[in-house]
Amino acid sequence: MKSLATLGEIMRTDWNRRVQHDYRFWVSNDISPTSIMWEEGARDFAVVTQGISAKRTHTALEIGCGVGRMLRAASEVFGKVVGIDVSPLAIDKAKELLGSSTQVQLCASNGYDLSGIADESVDFAWSFASLAHMPARIFASYLLELRRVLTSTGVARLQVFIGTTTGLQEVDTLRLRAFSEGNLQEALQQAGLEITGQVPTELPLAELLDEMGLRPVMLTVARGDNAPRSLETVYAALTPEGEECADVCEKASEFEAWLALNYADRLFNDGDFDRARFTLEYVAQHCKTTGIDIQDTLERISAVTATQDVQAVISSADSASQIYAKNAEVLGQRFPELLKKLDALADSELATVVVKATVDGPVLWRGQTCLDHPEKPKAGGDSWVRRSLNDVRFLRAAHLIVVGFGAGYHIESLLARGTHRVSCVEPSLAALKRALQLRDLRVSLRQLASLEVSTDVHKLECGEGSEVLSRPQVTMLDPTFTTEVTKQFYARRGLNTMKPKIAVLGPLQGGTLPIGQYTTSALTTLGQRVRGIDMSGFNKSYELVDSLIFDSGRRNLARQTYVETLSSMLLESFAEKPIDILICMAQAPISARALQELRRQGVVTVLWFVEDYLRFTYWKEMSKYYDFVFTIQKGDCIDAIRAAGAGCVHYLPTACDPRFHVPMNLTAEDREKWGSPISFVGAGYHNRQQAFASLAHYPLKIWGSEWPGCKPFDRLVQEDSRRVAPEEYIKIFNATDININLHSSSERDGVDPTGDFLNPRTFELASCEAFQLVDERALLAEAFVAGEEIVTFNSVADLKEKIDYYTERPEERKRIAQKGRERVLRDHTYEKRMEEMLSVIYSQAYQKLKTRQQSSPWGEMIRRAEVDPELRDRCQRAFERGEEPVLDGLVADITTGKGTLSETEQKLLFLFHVRKQIIRMEHEGAGVKNS
């Protein structure tokens, strides 16, 4: 019998070897990319922690964390997460993948105990797909260690197998171990633990496990009343017959070889010859098996790759056109737009796709990659489909979106099963046309739900029942395409199905204040669960700081303290009414501490930085606290904010609110008050003062703050240079013949030649159907067609010329203003912007938000409410209104005297009044005690 230390050493050697070969295959999610690993890690973590109340003050521990697949999800709910693994190489990889996180502590362990972890210091421990590979003595040792490190209220979740496994040797670190329920219970009891729950666990290859008689379960374990016994006692309880002693386990080695060879076969089928070869070499080097002829497979790989440039003539030109014509007939009926694109494709463009013959039929090659199985495409297609559907995510989906058409073998195989609706997204028009020339695919074309050659998945069904299934060949050839389709899919799916609670936090004051309100309003219109937080009422106190403290350092400190106080209030508010996404408008009064805390709670933090990043630079300190930053500038701005640590940075210009910024029929009185042949609304920045001083001879009215009182402004500036409210300035826009929109600059005179972003006024004026002359901006061309939808000027002289020109041409002004309005209504509303913002958020954080939603109280409540369809609908509606999952939220829209009450409504009102009555009686009781 080997010592624990020796067994630990064997485990270390074995797992280091496997991680070094291919960590994805051995300890992660197979060949999937890292993003999928995080998603699936989060999914499994949600399973592991179901019903567990995670707190920020809690410490969590994973035994056998591998490359940290589940740790990222854990770090979002626990204050401190410790991951241990016997393989230092796995730990190194985990560090690389997880990046620097102060919450996650990674530790390469000795493989048999939890030394380094203090007694009674762990609130939650778990082990997933790990303990079953460990020698039983090490398993027993970890049980004793769990007893030691769990707090008195601590809980552990252990994924193990119930069943019988015979002939296992103690040095076997790979094959699954199972134990009888009785032995497990006894061992846990002897370790001073008790089982408080046991639920079945769904794992891939469920059928195979079932055949092997292994039943995967998740045990919930807590400290018991018994004192822990010795290691030998626990081990004997776990495996009364003990595990066989040996120096080498041949069966384990054979099993490892078998797994690796299957993997190599898949890599080979998927066209990843390098990794296939590397895997075969791994088998040859490390697995002492003679049962399989590796050399033969290696030679096959060499033969295929050596002949791939040989063009196989598989059909005459005539037959290719005939096959295409047959396919085109169906295509024309089902997907006419796509047919047009295919027909328009020149034959010369097809040269990038090479056709080769196999015994099953023709296959397509792009460059060094075969889009199908290079030798047996039909069997390869079948095999890929079977493998893919081993994942319950795909198996249970109603609709699969396959990325990559190839020559269509796998599509045929998937459709032939009749279990899923299938859509396909293909990156290459040429490859698709080639396929349609080679094979009669009419049956598949008739059955496909959609067929697209674009990353735009808007036309595809992206609901809860859909999943994206990428062909590995496409992922290798065109990773950007695959990533974009996946992102678009999740974005669309999120918009279709997700209802996170979104808070929009406005600034204390300034021009961004109304933008926050428009944002809230747009999200509400989009049917989101939104809560606008107006902080403007706190501005007066903030400004009073200036009248109390005059030293700038002290004043800044006081302001920070004030913002910290407001932040604490916000955190309390969010604790009371939890949120999933926080959208902070520029200058929103929230501190780094609060943002960190919200992120720790799993809230997605977003900043819409609707400011000039060069003028307002607080993003340098704050960007790193946001998962998403949206900017109104491109290029350097995005790079700089990204470099400052923001999660994702995207361009998102401001817009108009078409319910508020509208053409108005003003009264004569209003026209007199607000109107003018020429107007400008905005603050008196340097360049504007300089430019407008030379317009003094025009009939110009200037509205806005911070203008000088000297000549000529004393005559031009209206109402003592007060700030104009949005309700007022839309009247000015409507009552003015020519609105000047000169973007501000503190440095330049007149028009800033480096100006890029568009101010909100550009869109608001257009939405009011008001004619505007706007200074030229780098980003204007992608928002408006200059000269048709808007008129620009590039200098003050140019401005004067255009004022003169358009003053004389009211009809032309009207025509341009109308076109401008049409454009903004089509492309530049806040609803459009919010759709885009949410798309970006969902494309990156769908799984996180989904997991959060599923584990939210509403998720459980809606599931439970299925007993009564009307109750379920009412729960769903209350959820969508943004109510909390409490009775008041459910009855909030039941109004006495507004029509006949349904029985469900009556029952809810009954409960509402029962509770009210009981509270009243309790209150009476309390009153009694006081008297």
Next chain:
Amino acid sequence: MKKRYPTKKKVLLVNITRLGDMLQATPTIAGIKQENPDCHITVLVEKQFEAICHVLPNIDAVIGIDLAYTCRSLAEEQSGIVDAYEYVSELVNRLKAEQFDYCLNMSSSAYTAILLKMLGVPQTGGWTADEEGYRVIESEWARLFATSVHHQNRQYNSLNLVDVFRCSADVEQHPQKLLVSVLPEARQYAENLIAEAAFTNTGPLIAVQAGASQGKRQWAPARFAEMIKILVGEYNARIVMTGSSKEQSIVGPIVEACASPNVFSAVGKTSIPQIAALLNLCDVLVTGDTGPMHISVAAGTPVVSMFLASAYGFETGPYSAGNIVLQPVIGCGPCNPNKACSRPDCHDMIPPRLMAYLAAERAKGDISEVSAELADPSKVIVYRSSFDDLGFCDLVPLNKPDGDLYSRHRRAYRKLWLDDLGGFQLSESESSGARRSALQVVDAGLEGLSELSDCATRGRGLMRDLQGLISDSRSPASKLTSINTEIVELDREIEELGYHYSPFGSLTRMFIFAKENLKGSDAAALASQMDGIYRDLGRRCEKFREFYQRS
């Protein structure tokens, strides 16, 4: 007696949350059985009161509603709400399956009204709700119940709520007392308990219930102790302290202060049947307005009871003849039950010595007079409970009070409702009295009544106009609008008169309840119903005037 539903077969009585309420329903239950011998009566009560229903006679079935579980589930929120919802669904289904033909709900709570609506019972008394969730009180007696307990009107009511409840269920014949069964095993237990006490005195066995449901109704333990010392020392009494284990903190100090072998605490030692048996063995119970007071009356033992703070003897006093009720005379009493009181001066109005005297005397036999020297009528009025010729409970003053400002109005209202709602033929002694001087144009105490009566007349005029407009299809809409505005203004005036002239709050409250119960949406039918409501108001004003002037 006017009856809405004289025949009943399958009856549901909803009386959920209070022990006293259940006992007070026993004359009604007995009456229903007496008048409908074949009917089946089910009672819906809060689960904790299920047990007591088994010692109440004439009940065929009891269904418990577990409000505590419901509230616990609701407090859990989220899925707990679904649990509570499922529980309610099961309850509603169970009750529907019983197919009741008559349901009486005398709880004014919104939830019982909604429950009744869900059950869809064809004939109802008391509170229910309409299709849109509005409260509906169909029976005029039940409206009187709601009117009488309205805080502003309480002092003007002299009808015991047991009688009002009974009339709501159309019950005329009744046993004139509350009912409870004294079970033989409970009696044996009570006898053992008394034996265990090993009293040294040999005088009357007097039970004392010191605890009360509200702190402000709780006479101070020191006063109880003083009273008990007098009873033990001067009247040779044997004292049994009653109460639940929760009341130990009140009773403990009393027993300690008395330090006498003749004071025995049975607190926490008795179930409901056992306390009924124990009280049955006693000669008298000294108490406040409590559940044990009703049990004692039901068990046949007279009570001497104090109606402190918000308690009001005429309303919830002991329902049998020969009990003694003490009502303090104080400007603020009876106070609002929903408000706490930091200075319960009404407690000072009742001297312990008076209580001891009354208890000892009542233990000897009925009391027909109490001297003003013993019981100062400016501080406390001592009443004796009795029944009038029509079988309605009443309180008769024993210490000759002359300063009761409300008694004349109470008399007038009593006659008004018995005549107007009950259709009772009042005897000569009830209906007539010495007429006041014909020269007295406005009798003191009737200020505002003429205005109210005028409003009723104006209302009927408006209804006539409205009915004319409705029947004439050429009527301009503006006239309808104008008349509608006048009606709204008039109704507001009526409501305000009720507040301004508080003696007539009961008349206007009945008017408001009647308006709340208008049925249908047809304009002509609504106008006709409204005309009837103004007619009722006018008639009641005139009857009240007549009864008041005769009293």
